[in-house]
Amino acid sequence: MYSGNKIEFLKEAKILIEKETLESSIKRKTQHMKYVKNQWKGIETNLEHKQKHQLGCTAEGHVSHILASRMSSRPQGWSREGLEGMTQLRVAISNGATRLE
Numbered sequence: 001m002y003s004g005n006k007i008e009f010l011k012e013a014k015i016l017i018e019k020e021t022l023e024s025s026i027k028r029k030t031q032h033m034k035y036v037k038n039q040w041k042g043i044e045t046n047l048e049h050k051q052k053h054q055l056g057c058t059a060e061g062h063v064s065h066i067l068a069s070r071m072s073s074r075p076q077g078w079s080r081e082g083l084e085g086m087t088q089l090r091v092a093i094s095n096g097a098t099r100l101e
Contacts, residue, residue: 004047006040066094 001009013033020026036043078086 001043004044066090
């Protein structure tokens, strides 16, 4: 499905359905296959959008790891200056700085 090839998806889905022995599983998988088949245009649109707009970065993870671990795990009141200084210090240490200027 993620390759965007509807014919290949349907072939693979039919193979999976043919391997089933329980009638309930056959019925359920057939319904799922029909649903995906009927939604194919939307799937294509979604895949195209994701390919065109590869948005993503590790900023959220970095913020959580570098800042939140110090700022929220041991909560304290921070002045703006103290917060700025601690932020710069945590980022510098994270970037491998050995001395601050």
